[in-house]
Amino acid sequence: MVATALVALLxxxxxxxxxxxxxxxxxxxxxVRAQFAGDEGLALQLDAWxxxxxxxxxxxxxxxxxxxxxxGDSVRVRITRTQPxxxxxxxxxALEPMGTPGIVRRHVTRAMALEPPVLxxxxxxxxxAAVHAQNPTTIDGRDLADAADACGILRDTSSRxxxxxxxxxxxxxxxxSGPPASLQLADTATVRNSFNLAWISVIARSAVRVTxxxxxxxxxxxxxxxxxLDGPSVxxxxxxxxxxxxxxxxDLVVTGRLDIDGVLVVRGRLxxxxxxxxxxxxxxxxxxxxxxxxxxxDTRLRYDHCAVQMALATVAVPRAQPFSLWxxxxx
Numbered sequence: 273m274v275a276t277a278l279v280a281l282l283x284x285x286x287x288x289x290x291x292x293x294x295x296x297x298x299x300x301x302x303x304v305r306a307q308f309a310g311d312e313g314l315a316l317q318l319d320a321w322x323x324x325x326x327x328x329x330x331x332x333x334x335x336x337x338x339x340x341x342x343x344g345d346s347v348r349v350r351i352t353r354t355q356p357x358x359x360x361x362x363x364x365x366a367l368e369p370m371g372t373p374g375i376v377r378r379h380v381t382r383a384m385a386l387e388p389p390v391l392x393x394x395x396x397x398x399x400x401a402a403v404h405a406q407n408p409t410t411i412d413g414r415d416l417a418d419a420a421d422a423c424g425i426l427r428d429t430s431s432r433x434x435x436x437x438x439x440x441x442x443x444x445x446x447x448x449s450g451p452p453a454s455l456q457l458a459d460t461a462t463v464r465n466s467f468n469l470a471w472i473s474v475i476a477r478s479a480v481r482v483t484x485x486x487x488x489x490x491x492x493x494x495x496x497x498x499x500x501l502d503g504p505s506v507x508x509x510x511x512x513x514x515x516x517x518x519x520x521x522x523d524l525v526v527t528g529r530l531d532i533d534g535v536l537v538v539r540g541r542l543x544x545x546x547x548x549x550x551x552x553x554x555x556x557x558x559x560x561x562x563x564x565x566x567x568x569x570d571t572r573l574r575y576d577h578c579a580v581q582m583a584l585a586t587v588a589v590p591r592a593q594p595f596s597l598w599x600x601x602x603x
Contacts, residue, residue: 302367302376305345310363310380313339313347317361318384318590322351323477327516327586328495331355331423356423356581357386357588383595388584389470389477391537392463393554395436396575399542400460400467401559402439405567406446411435413452415577422496423578430577432554437565443545446569467558471539474519475500477587490514496534498586505540510547517583523562533576534583544568553579 316339326335334352341347348364363380392398396413413434417427434452438460442448457463481488483503490499490508496516506520510528518532523540526547534553541562542555549571557565 303378305343306365306367306376306378307380309341309343309345309347309365309367310378312341313349313363313365314361314380314382316341316347317349317351317363321590323588324479324497324586326351326353326359327582327588328493328497329353330495353386353585356578356585357388359384359386359590382592384590384592385595386585386588387591388581388588389473390466391470391474391535391556391584392466393432393535393556393580394457394463395433395455395554396573397435397437397555397557397565398457398463399435399437399555399557399559399565400457400464401437401557401563401565402441403435403437403565403567404441404443405448405571406443406569407448409448409567409569409571411452411571411573413575415575417578421576421578422582427578432575434575441564443566443568464558467556471537471558474498474517474537474587475521477589478517478519490518496582496586498583515583516586533579535580542566544571547571549573552576553583 317337322335329335331353334350336348336350339347339349345365345367350362351359353359361382361384365378367376397403397411411434413432415429415431417425417429419425421427433455435454436457437454438457440448440454478498478500480500480502483501483506487507487509488501490512492513498517499514500519500521502521504522505525506522507525507527508530510526510530512529513531515533517535517537519537521539523543524538525543526549529548531550532553536551536555538557540560542557543566545566545568547568547570549567551573553576555573559565
């Protein structure tokens, strides 16, 4: 009887030890599975990056989605843009008990830089051409933060030269007595090459609207968006307003009022002699097929670094560099 009892106790001890070892092994395996699920969830979200919907929201807003891994685990992914071109991704995984006493959780965080096309924004107005204007047109390259900024009053500033062009010329019908300081673009080939490389990305990442001779209507939209007007010559139904990146593949002729918060990119000729043009951000004109940019006498352009970044975020893609930051607390 004593021998039988001892054998039973030893067997029970062995079974208990094996069971505890099994539970510990399952717990470790579930932890690894949860960790892999969190990493896969972030990778799936990066593969389906919501550039337009993310950029449409103000910094600090969080987008929350759910993705499913290849083995069927559900992952909650959140994206929070803390600055115009910086976003934080978090993945939360909770696996139900699978041979373990409780739920296994993992929380993974990555910092991402949003990389936009490198448009040659040398000045508030960058033109690979001569700029014609007359009084009282004003162009200001000072970046001044204020309460109306999308980034808020507490932000970094980065001023630019008002005009970077091949030349400044008075319009034929009037003088420009107080043109702003300018930077002459001597190496236009380098600037044009930079523009052409960035233009490929702008085309690929913007919503495209094919245009004809009919004036285009820019419907007011909440948030910031990217739009490419694709046509040899584009005219706008005015008054018009846009927030974000507005690109024109051909010539742009404006005859009414156009207000833009962000970046206006014109690949062809810009003719705003009959327009009331208001831009808070930056203007880039490649002037392909034309040596001149015609501004007229009613243009107001003020450089705004925040508005430029908010606009470029609409066509940006996430990159781990330069942060390379990954964090996963083990709790």
